[in-house]
Amino acid sequence: MQTVLITGANRSIGLETSKQLSQKGLFVYLGSRSLAKGEEVVKELAEKGFxxxxxxxxDVTNPDSISKAKNIIENEQGKLDILINNAGILGVNPQTAVETSVKDIQEVFDTNFFGVISVTQAFLDLLKKSDSPRISNITSGLGSLTLHSDPNWKYYHVKAAAYGSSKSALNAYTIVLAYELRELPFKVNVIDPGYTATDFNHHSGPGSVESAASFIIKHTVTDENAPTGQFYSNDIEDETGISPW
Ligand SMILES: NC(=O)c1ccc[n+]([C@@H]2O[C@H](COP(=O)([O-])OP(=O)(O)OC[C@H]3O[C@@H](n4cnc5c(N)ncnc54)[C@H](OP(=O)(O)O)[C@@H]3O)[C@@H](O)[C@H]2O)c1
Structure with a gap:
């Protein structure tokens, strides 16, 4: 049975992804920065048959918590097949390039960028023990420099200086990570679930968590011929789902 860790999975897109992965027969570690919240969610899921x-x-910003999680999975499974770095925050609102403080921008980077790096580096040796390791970093269309500099893009006027920059940095990191792991059976990609109705945006997004989760899984649970170092977006309306960087 394949084992997956997904961060920020106690609600929204991460929770739905956990449900769909469980239905596909994977063993899911549902990451939650509050164990009590996570256990409550798992209890409810078990009652529904998951x-x-x-x-x-x-907590992706807490090295001690990351290291404890790694030890638990190492002791229980001896390996990890799939890491989905899903936990993310938007940060202060509004967030402008002109006025948002460095402290507020750093806070967003701590979760969305440095958090992903910390978790990835901590779990890399367990992932290397898998026959088909996968790392999916959850990004956003706002992280695409090509799209959000294009006045014709449908979300051109949606600007978030801290959040967008953190996801662009995540994209850049992922390209390097995929490159460094290219001789191993890893697939390392960034995946934008699309603008989705969740707590994140006060449920303003047009997409559903079901669509977001199935898109993440489609580009994560892949075979050995699948691409690595790619940017997929659920908001790209063609069958490849490939987004410009
Ligand atoms: N919704 C969209 O339209 C959209 C679009 C593009 C990309 N995304 C990306 O998709 C991912 C999930 O978004 P969502 O809409 O599901 O967001 P959400 O509803 O705000 O849920 C975020 C999840 O991340 C967790 N989290 C936040 N900080 C954390 C930390 N330091 N350590 C561990 N977990 C942490 C939250 O835990 P708590 O419950 O403890 O707060 C929650 O479980 C994010 O990376 C987001 O940037 C979302």
């Missing part, structure tokens, strides 16, 4: 989901405490 199997092989276990809550695990992981």
């Amino acid at each position: 199997q092989n989901i276990k809550a695990i405490e992981i």
Whole structure:
């Protein structure tokens, strides 16, 4: 049975992704920065018939919490097949390039960028023990420099200086990570779930968590011929789902 860790999975897109992965027969570590919240969610899922989901405490900004989560998965599984770096925050609102403080921008980077790096580096040796390791970093269309500099893009006027920059940085990091792991059976990609109705945007997004999760899974649970170092977006309306960087 393949084992997956997904961060920020106690609600919204991460939770729905956990449900769909469980239905596909994977063992899911449902990451939650509050263990109590995660366990409550897992209890409710078990009552609805979802199997092989276990809550695990992981705050991506807390090295001690990451290391404890790694030790638990190492002791219980000895390896990790799939890491989905999903936890993310928007940060202060509004957030402008002109006025947002460095402190507020750093806070967003701590979760969306440095958090992903910390979790990825901590779990890399467990992922290397898998026959088909996958790392999916959850990004945003706002991280695409090509799209959000294009006045004709449908979300051109949606600007978030801290959030967008953190996702662009995540994209850049992922390209390098995929490159460094290219001789191993890794697939390392960034995936934009699309503008989705969640707590994140006060449920203003047009997309559903079901569509977001199935898109993430489609580009994560892949075979050995699948691309690595790619940017997929659920908001790109063609069958490839490939987004410009
Ligand atoms: N919704 C969209 O339209 C959209 C579009 C593009 C990309 N995305 C990306 O998709 C991902 C999920 O978004 P969402 O809409 O599901 O967001 P959400 O509803 O705000 O949920 C975010 C999740 O991340 C967790 N989290 C936040 N900070 C964390 C930390 N330091 N450590 C661990 N977990 C943390 C939250 O935990 P708590 O419950 O403890 O707060 C929650 O479980 C994010 O990376 C987001 O940037 C979303």
